[in-house]
Amino acid sequence: MKKLNYTAKISLLFLFLLFNFSCTKENSSNPVEPVNNTKLEAAFSQAGGMSNLKSLVVSQNGTIIKEAYFNGGGANITHDVRSVTKSVIAILTGIAIEKGLIQSTEQPIDSFIRPLVPDLTTEKGNIQIGHLLSMSSGFEWAELNSDFGYSSWATAENQVQYLFAKPLTSAPGQTFTYNSAAIHILSVIISRKANMQILDYANIHFFERLEMGGRNWLVDKQGYNNGGAGLELTPREMIKIGNLILDKGEYIGRRIISQEWIDRMTSQKIALPANTMNYASGYGYAWWTGSGTKGNYFFANGYGGQFIVVVPNLKLVVVATNKWSGIGSSVADQQWLATMNLIMSDILSAFN
Numbered sequence: 541m542k543k544l545n546y547t548a549k550i551s552l553l554f555l556f557l558l559f560n561f562s563c564t565k566e567n568s569s570n571p572v573e574p575v576n577n578t579k580l581e582a583a584f585s586q587a588g589g590m591s592n593l594k595s596l597v598v599s600q601n602g603t604i605i606k607e608a609y610f611n612g613g614g615a616n617i618t619h620d621v622r623s624v625t626k627s628v629i630a631i632l633t634g635i636a637i638e639k640g641l642i643q644s645t646e647q648p649i650d651s652f653i654r655p656l657v658p659d660l661t662t663e664k665g666n667i668q669i670g671h672l673l674s675m676s677s678g679f680e681w682a683e684l685n686s687d688f689g690y691s692s693w694a695t696a697e698n699q700v701q702y703l704f705a706k707p708l709t710s711a712p713g714q715t716f717t718y719n720s721a722a723i724h725i726l727s728v729i730i731s732r733k734a735n736m737q738i739l740d741y742a743n744i745h746f747f748e749r750l751e752m753g754g755r756n757w758l759v760d761k762q763g764y765n766n767g768g769a770g771l772e773l774t775p776r777e778m779i780k781i782g783n784l785i786l787d788k789g790e791y792i793g794r795r796i797i798s799q800e801w802i803d804r805m806t807s808q809k810i811a812l813p814a815n816t817m818n819y820a821s822g823y824g825y826a827w828w829t830g831s832g833t834k835g836n837y838f839f840a841n842g843y844g845g846q847f848i849v850v851v852p853n854l855k856l857v858v859v860a861t862n863k864w865s866g867i868g869s870s871v872a873d874q875q876w877l878a879t880m881n882l883i884m885s886d887i888l889s890a891f892n
Contacts, residue, residue, distance in 0.1 A: 575605065579890035584608050587882060592863040592875050593845070594619065595775040598887060599857045602783050607775070611863060618755055618772040619861045622842030625757075625771035626723045628746075628781070630673055630826035632738060633726050634801035635745050637669075641733040645670030645804075645825075652729045657704045664704055669729075671712040672722045673825035674809040678708040681719045684816065690768070693721045699760040700728060716810045716823055720768025723826060724760070727767030738765045749796050750784065752777045769842070775859050782848045782857030785838075806838040806850075818877060819884055834888050844872040845879040854891045858883050 580598070584606060587596045594613030598606045609615065636642045649672070650665030671677045683689035696702040703721040710717075727738045734741045739757045747755070758770025765771075773781075784791050785806065788799040808822030808829045819839075820828035827838045835853035840846075844864025850857050860879050864872055 574892055575600070576890045576892075580606055580887065583882060583886035583890065586886060590862075590875065590878060590882075592867065592871075593860065593879065594863060595859065595861045596882075597775050597779055597859040599779050599783060599859075600891070601855045602787070604779065609775075613775070613861060615776050616774045618774050619846070620758075620769070620864075621771060621773050621778070621846040621861065622769045622844065622864060623720070624773070624778070624840040624842040624846050624848060625767065625769050626720070626826040627840030627848065628742070628771055629723055629726050629738075629767045630805050630824075631781075631784075631797060632730060632742055632746060633669065633673060633825070634797050634805060636730050636733070636741075638798060638801070639745070641730060642669055645673065649725065649729070652732065653700070653704070653725070656700050656728070660704060663708060667712045669726070670809070670825070672725055673805075674713075675716050675718050675722065675823055675826075676713050676810050677717070677719060677722045678710045678712045678715065679703060679706045679717065679719060679722065680709045681706065681717050681721070683720060684718045690720050694760075694766075697761060699724060699762065699764070713810075716812055716816070718816075724764070724767035728764050731764055737763075738767070746796065749794070750777070750780050750791055752780065775861060778848050778859040778861075779857055781840075782850050782859060785848075785850050786852060786855065786857055819880055832884065832888075834891070841876075841880075843876070845876040847879065847883065849883050851888065854888070856888070856891060858887055 584596065587593055587608060588610065593610050595609050596607065597604060607615065633642065637644060645668065647669050648666050649669065650660065654660050654665065667677050681689050693699060693702050699721065703725065730741060731738045756772045758766040760766055784796060785802055789795060789797040789802045805825040806827050806829065807824055809824050811822050812820060817828060820830045822829040824838065827840060829838045831837065834851055837849060837851045839849040844867070845860060845862035847860045848857065860883060862875050862879060
């Protein structure tokens with residue numbers, strides 16, 4: 541065999557190192573920014589004592605610097621992330637706008653919904669896409685402080701008609717009212733405009749482009765994927781989504797969605813009433829927003845403690861998942877708060 545010359549050897553070495561870096565960038569244990577390892581270890585030690593925590597992953601500058609899995613969880617084990625689903629719906633809505641399925645966030649929903657709700661009133665037809673995204677559609681609804689609103693809707697015979705039978709108690713765009721059914725309407729709209737399930741649309745335009753595998757996604761009684769909950773993701777996939785947001789819509793140098801949409805989606809659209817949500821003062825497009833000693837942050841969160849927390853000033857993404865099924869709402873609320881306290885107080889304190 542002919543011997544390689546010195547230049548060829550150097551070139552091959554460079555290519556090997558580049559390939560090795562690109563393959564390990566998301567799971568390297570080497571931090572790329574200063575971190576107080578004592579504090580970080582203490583936080584993970586505390587996490588190990590949380591009875592229903594399944595995963596905790598910390599990524600900085602696109603590199604996973606520490607991760608741990610508990611109670612049957614795993615890096616590549618899918619998990620129903622509950623209302624984190626809503627934040628993915630917001631990303632898919634941005635993609636649908638960029639591809640022309642939806643004109644803009646100011647577009648009224650009348651033309652999309654009237655075929656499904658023949659008695660749709662003009663007032664309800666004038667609700668805009670952005671109102672659905674910002675939880676300000678104006679429908680009478682009670683969900684955050686009770687599971688009654690969600691459960692009654694989810695078990696209804698027709699999820700779309702159930703929502704539009706509700707009265708409007710405020711003008712669209714004026715009042716924050718957390719409403720899974722309203723976000724679900726976006727799943728219905730995108731599915732009908734794309735002529736395919738939103739899961740299939742997401743696979744083509746989002747999941748596969750992020751090099752994410754197959755998954756399950758709960759469907760309603762009409763066959764639409766539930767826009768409010770029921771999407772299954774792995775912790776590593778949740779980290780990818782967080783890093784996509786952190787990198788303003790790019791994934792390993794490939795544009796997935798525009799920076800403009802990321803900025804709009806993660807900026808406050810409506811202020812929250814007092815004591816609505818711990819660690820959040822506002823709501824963007826299906827992402828909660830807030831600020832603290834480490835600067836502004838935003839997060840996706842689901843019932844029982846499912847989180848994607850993004851802190852741009854620290855180039856940080858933190859993901860956590862918890863068991864939520866069969867534990868009761870009181871325990872679910874307690875572990876939600878305990879997990880968020882762990883992230884926002886203990887983990888963030890390890891970073892400058």
